[in-house]
Amino acid sequence: MKESAAPGAKPGVRDVPDVAECVEAVFGCKWSIRILTLIRRGVCRPGEIERSLAGLTTKVQHHYFRRMVSLGILRREVYAEVPPRVEYRLTPFGERFVPLLEQIEQLQKDLASTRSEPCERLRAHC
Numbered sequence: 001m002k003e004s005a006a007p008g009a010k011p012g013v014r015d016v017p018d019v020a021e022c023v024e025a026v027f028g029c030k031w032s033i034r035i036l037t038l039i040r041r042g043v044c045r046p047g048e049i050e051r052s053l054a055g056l057t058t059k060v061q062h063h064y065f066r067r068m069v070s071l072g073i074l075r076r077e078v079y080a081e082v083p084p085r086v087e088y089r090l091t092p093f094g095e096r097f098v099p100l101l102e103q104i105e106q107l108q109k110d111l112a113s114t115r116s117e118p119c120e121r122l123r124a125h126c
Contacts, residue, residue: 069088
């Protein structure tokens with residue numbers, strides 16, 4: 001997991017995940033939010049996720065799994081079985097992070113359903 005030290009943190013104090021980097025990584029990807037949504041709903045196996053998302057390839061899926069594991073959002077669980085079984089689960093940080101994504105998604109839905117004046121002003125500046 002990539003971590004960053006808090007400004008003024010004492011040496012030896014455990015670093016915390018860089019939440020801004022996590023948001024950028026997840027929103028910069030077409031698949032991350034969809035993958036996280038499925039995992040939160042209990043779809044944890046890569047094959048199930050791939051079948052659930054039309055157009056998602058194994059290569060791309062594994063890239064995003066590795067990225068989200070390195071950010072500390074997901075953890076990879078490997079079971080010593082034949083055939084081998086792998087599942088991805090949200091970490092405690094991931095459990096706290098995903099609701100932020102849901103709030104942003106809800107804001108987008110709210111903005112789309114009500115074309116408020118502040119929204120129009122915001123679009124004019126983009």
